[in-house]
Amino acid sequence: MTTLVEIRDIRKVYGHGETEVRALDGVSLDIAEGDFVAVMGPSGSGKSTFMNILGCLDVPTAGSYRLRGIEIGKLDRDTLALLRRHQLGFVFQGFNLLARTSALENCELPLLYQGVPGAERRKRAMEALDRVGLANRAHHLPNELSGGQQQRVAIARALVSRPAVILADEPTGNLDSTRSEEIMKLLVELNDKQRITIAMVTHEPDMAAYARRVVIFKDGRVVSDERKSGVVHAPLPEQGGAA
């Protein structure tokens, strides 16, 4: 199986001198293609900083992070933006859809930045919405959708650019347990059937239970990294045969 993310001893330090904060203090982690990683830890453990770096929104102070073999640490803002555009999809706790913009247009947005022509853009956005079961809500505005539906639109938006990794930051944090379960089942299905790699931050063990692997952070270090016996998952493809 192919290694997508190679992180070696990354550090992130904010401030300096007496006010120095070591948000990440030597983290090494690999994520294979098709994996589903849950990142857990108390607040201040460095998991958000880790996700920001993983999402190419930030760069480490020291250490190496390779995404599909590309070293991130030395890139400038614009190149990082291009990496996010083509390699990453984001799902946020607060959904973060553009207000007063239809579900379809929200899904088209990443393709707009990729410069995909109008007709194909529309088609692919519709496909993505269909995959999350919301094709019939394509022309609804976010405020006409329930929280669960909004999060599905956000997942469709993350999917549409065919990213290497989907980064989900507390995707069920604003949802009740029924909706949370629906969202998690959707993520599991995408991971199982479409081989989409997912990294998810959560503080709820119930949600982490859906992942293949749970990484626990504390004080800027990884204190636990367990692969779960796949109860709900199809087996990972052990040999590198691309799906």
Place this chain on the structure above:
Amino acid sequence: MITTTFLMAITAIRRNAMRSFLTTLGVIIGVASVIAMVTLGRGATASVTNDISSLGNNMLIIVPGADRRFGSSSSAQPFTQNDVRAIREEVPAVALVAPTSGGAARIVYGNQNWSTGVTGADNSYLRVRNWVVELGREFTDGELRTGEAVCILGETPRRELFGAGDPIGEQIRVGTVSCEVIGVLESKGTSTFGEDQDDFILMPLVTFQRRISGNDNIGAILVSATEGVPTRDAQLDLIALLRQRRRIHVGDEDDFVVRDMQEIGQVVSTVTGVLTTLLGAIAAVSLLVGGIGIMNIMLVAVTERTREIGIRMAIGARAGDVLLQFLVEAITLSVLGGVMGIALGLLGSYGAATAFDLPWVPGLDVIVGSFVFSAFVGVFFGYYPAHKAAQLNPIEALRYE
């Protein structure tokens, strides 16, 4: 990419239609006032120029009396028929010479009466002043020589005395003199200065001198310069001749004035031109203020849409993409304002021109100029907010509540 950016800008503007309209209002008013001011100013210039040329082409007016700042003194000796003859014979720069004498009289026909100006002159007066006899005929040589009691009416006295009736061949009373109407002049209408140019009647000079003024005086001589000769040359020749004939010593002031109407026209055009520029410049300042309004709202929009900017950056927008988006939005707003302002300015100036009875002269240069200026206002005042948006940190922008 630029078309999709443009579409995004349109979408953002439409999402906030009312506020967008209020934002552009400054530019709308700015552009509209530039266009209205310049268009009206040019209308006034055209109107004045038209008035001057309706007085007569290449016309010079010679009146007795020294050139005083507030009118000429009436004590100076009037011109005589000999002066007229001398001008005709000795000044080749002059093509036509029209001696005139004028006064005011009450004219009566049946039970209608009207107070008007009476001018004694010959047919060359019609040439010099560009008058056309619309109805009837001009004076005959015989009538002019012997001083027959005939007259040609301006449009105003014709209307006042005859209304819809045919005046030709009718006898009217001019002061105490009974007079046959032989013609009616084509109307020139009201001048820019509000003077009714049609309110007078013409009779042969000899008739006027004998029957109305009772002397041989010539009140004013109108001449037109020969085609191709600068009026300034004709003016100098006339001054030289008249100084000699009136025996004015070297160094003494002229006791007469030779006015060049074209020169006056040019001065007036220059003045209205300067006024037009000035009004346009003042209006352009309001356009600048409109630009500041756009900057203000764009700054508010950047703060308000911080989260949106964060989302776009997370999805893969580069700083340049965000800059372009907000810049295009500002330019679109100001250009929309410019287009609406052009429409409003043309409409407004058309209404005002009609109301003030001025010609409506919309200029392509002002329209294009104010359009380009409004686009420039968008770039200039949109850049700072757009730059601010582009410099946001995506992590902080996403966290912004």
